[in-house]
Amino acid sequence: MAKRAIEPGLLRLPDGEGRELRLCANRCDGCGVVFHPPRPVCLACHGRAMSDAPLEGAGTLYAFTRVAMAMRPGMRTERGYWVAHVDLDGGPRVQGLLAPDVAEPRIGMRLRLGIETVRVEESGEEIVVHHFAADEARA
Amino acid sequence: MKTENIALLGTAMTRFADHRDRTLFELATEAGLGTLTDAGIDLRDVGEAYVGSMMAPPMLGVRILKQLGLTGLPVVTIEAASASGLVALREASFAVSSGRCEVALALTYEHAMQRLPGSGGMTPGYETLMASPASFALWASRRMHERGTKPEHLAKLAAKNWNAARENPLAYHRADHVVTPQEVLASPSVASPLTQMMGAPMGGGAAAVLLASPDRVRRRRPGEPLVRVLSSSLVTESWDPEWIALGPAVGPPGMTADAARRAFEAAGVGPEDVDVAYVHDSWINEELEYYEQLGLCAPGEAEKLAEEGTTALGGRIPVNVDGGLVARGHPIGPTGLAQVHEIGLQLRGRAGRRQVEGATTALAQLVGGGSSAIVCLFQRDGRVA
Numbered sequence A: 001m002a003k004r005a006i007e008p009g010l011l012r013l014p015d016g017e018g019r020e021l022r023l024c025a026n027r028c029d030g031c032g033v034v035f036h037p038p039r040p041v042c043l044a045c046h047g048r049a050m051s052d053a054p055l056e057g058a059g060t061l062y063a064f065t066r067v068a069m070a071m072r073p074g075m076r077t078e079r080g081y082w083v084a085h086v087d088l089d090g091g092p093r094v095q096g097l098l099a100p101d102v103a104e105p106r107i108g109m110r111l112r113l114g115i116e117t118v119r120v121e122e123s124g125e126e127i128v129v130h131h132f133a134a135d136e137a138r139a
Numbered sequence B: 001m002k003t004e005n006i007a008l009l010g011t012a013m014t015r016f017a018d019h020r021d022r023t024l025f026e027l028a029t030e031a032g033l034g035t036l037t038d039a040g041i042d043l044r045d046v047g048e049a050y051v052g053s054m055m056a057p058p059m060l061g062v063r064i065l066k067q068l069g070l071t072g073l074p075v076v077t078i079e080a081a082s083a084s085g086l087v088a089l090r091e092a093s094f095a096v097s098s099g100r101c102e103v104a105l106a107l108t109y110e111h112a113m114q115r116l117p118g119s120g121g122m123t124p125g126y127e128t129l130m131a132s133p134a135s136f137a138l139w140a141s142r143r144m145h146e147r148g149t150k151p152e153h154l155a156k157l158a159a160k161n162w163n164a165a166r167e168n169p170l171a172y173h174r175a176d177h178v179v180t181p182q183e184v185l186a187s188p189s190v191a192s193p194l195t196q197m198m199g200a201p202m203g204g205g206a207a208a209v210l211l212a213s214p215d216r217v218r219r220r221r222p223g224e225p226l227v228r229v230l231s232s233s234l235v236t237e238s239w240d241p242e243w244i245a246l247g248p249a250v251g252p253p254g255m256t257a258d259a260a261r262r263a264f265e266a267a268g269v270g271p272e273d274v275d276v277a278y279v280h281d282s283w284i285n286e287e288l289e290y291y292e293q294l295g296l297c298a299p300g301e302a303e304k305l306a307e308e309g310t311t312a313l314g315g316r317i318p319v320n321v322d323g324g325l326v327a328r329g330h331p332i333g334p335t336g337l338a339q340v341h342e343i344g345l346q347l348r349g350r351a352g353r354r355q356v357e358g359a360t361t362a363l364a365q366l367v368g369g370g371s372s373a374i375v376c377l378f379q380r381d382g383r384v385a
């Protein structure tokens, strides 16, 4: 079934032709700082020349919390989910979900970008969001 | 920014509570009429009004002001999430100090259970996917990693604020027993390491403040110490490559340091002059962060303040002695003006059993939606014989 990102401008979904999931991002031509999601003006130097630079998502866990309640109505329904700050390789620090199968997060652990469905529309369309899963290969 | 020649003419607040049996109009009217009564004036004496809340629909403030009278005065609505009350105070201060009017009103209100038709709802996008306590819990998680902060530090501060609220008749939580850190730790987890008793209840309420020149206040309140608004500094987030740039995250704790530095500079006083402070403890680990950000202690010493009870009533620098957001309550819009009402009581020596002896200089700080911070400083003139 078709998948759609929870918000436009956030994710590039796998295209089925070998392209992995990536986070939408852009890089300032002037100073090189990378922003996710893309920004119209560089926050560091106020330059306006920005180039598309989607991020392959691997990174390091910076901070985490387990939220005890369920997500908003219509979203993932079981009680309890992890939220993290992750330092992306070559990119900014971002806030996002941890995958449901991350049992014991540790600050400094390696994570890789993944995708999950948080809601299924009546049409059957899946609303997806990225998350970070344990990177077994590099743990 | 310095707020020249401004003093508190009147203050009032409703109790912060669930208020399921009262309307937002009733609450706002009670606070508005209360401050007019406290000042001994009516709406004809008020030149401008700054009103606000976080969730109210368009034009609500103007409609609420009509409850106090129809005098043609300009009414401007302010919205700055949790910081709305102090931002309304700031604009009312400038209305008087700029000479636009002699007396200005700040009035803020909120009722979580009574979002009126047309009030803003959040679209269920990425930013709202993660519950807001998570943002503050992430600060706590990182601090525990870097500083060795323990959940017990957080529990001790939360218990301090719960117990302070036992002496505040207008507080949301009024425990019938001494609250222990163990009780706080045993309450249900919200977002680890934060538990339910470490977070602020919302509910509803209203608070209002009238400002005027010192001369005018002296005429109205002869024999009372004059409480001046010394400065008010409002900042939003500055670019920080270390900080998060996406979505639901709250801004860096350093926003408060930035606002505080500017507020102290403008007022010509320093952190060492502050006798009592009121800070944004919507989650209690914020209070710990702000001790350092406001300069109430050196970086790395906040945990020691918690351990030694330095910020409890009777300590070197009492913080949130009205119960703070955690126990006095945090209906959002009116919270800042509740801080100012409390500061008015403290600096006039009328705070009863929670009085900070000899309090002369006071600080109020709030953070708005994790994206702005405001710090206001207040000082009492010598007692008139």
Ligand SMILES: [Zn+2]
Pocket (backbone or CB within 6 Å): A028, A029, A030, A031, A032, A033, A042, A043, A044, A045, A046, A047
């Ligand atoms: Zn740049």
